[in-house]
Amino acid sequence: xxTVILTTLPNTIDAHMLKNLLEREGIESFLVNEYFTDWxxxxxxxxxxxxxxxxRIKDLAKARKIxxxxxxxxxxxxxxxxxxxxxxxxxxRKFTLLFIVIFLTSLIGNLLNDYVCExxxxxxxxx
Numbered sequence: 828x829x830t831v832i833l834t835t836l837p838n839t840i841d842a843h844m845l846k847n848l849l850e851r852e853g854i855e856s857f858l859v860n861e862y863f864t865d866w867x868x869x870x871x872x873x874x875x876x877x878x879x880x881x882x883r884i885k886d887l888a889k890a891r892k893i894x895x896x897x898x899x900x901x902x903x904x905x906x907x908x909x910x911x912x913x914x915x916x917x918x919x920r921k922f923t924l925l926f927i928v929i930f931l932t933s934l935i936g937n938l939l940n941d942y943v944c945e946x947x948x949x950x951x952x953x954x
Contacts, residue, residue, distance in 0.1 A: 829884045832859075834896055835877040839865055842878035845894055852893050854886045869928075903944035903951065910945040 836842045839861050849856045859879040867876065882890045902909050943950050 830881045831884045831887055833880045833882045833887065833890050834894060835879050837864070837877055839878055842880055845880055849880075849882065849890055849893060852889070854882055854890050854893070856880055856882045856890070903942075903947065903949060905949040905951070906944060906947040908944050908946040911942045 833856070834845075836845065839858070842858050842861065846856050846858060857880075859881055860876060861878050864876055864878045880894075903911055941950055
């Protein structure tokens with residue numbers, strides 16, 4: 828049985844809701860990182876955290892449709908353009924911020940990717 832990660836969610840409640848939805852449609856799935864994400868919720872999207880929903884590779888297309896993951900294109904929330912690029916930051920800044928998050932406090936929010944729209948030049952964060 829070959830498996831693949833369907834998606835990663837920020838909490839176990841959303842993960843269990845999607846898992847139950849998949850099971851009602853006859854798709855077997857299981858959760859990974861469930862307890863770590865509950866234990867350290869502020870580390871979502873850092874070091875592979877977040878609850879991962881894993882399905883069989885043969886069920887992937889149907890599971891993506893049920894979960895509403897058919898369109899993985901990132902679009903600009905300001906103008907609706909799909910002409911966006913990942914915002915590049917200096918690595919030193921990310922390492923400094925990562926050090927602060929991990930070693931000094933666990934109350935700082937998530938480190939998510941920022942995008943820049945190439946058409947209207949607005950910056951936004953995709954969740």
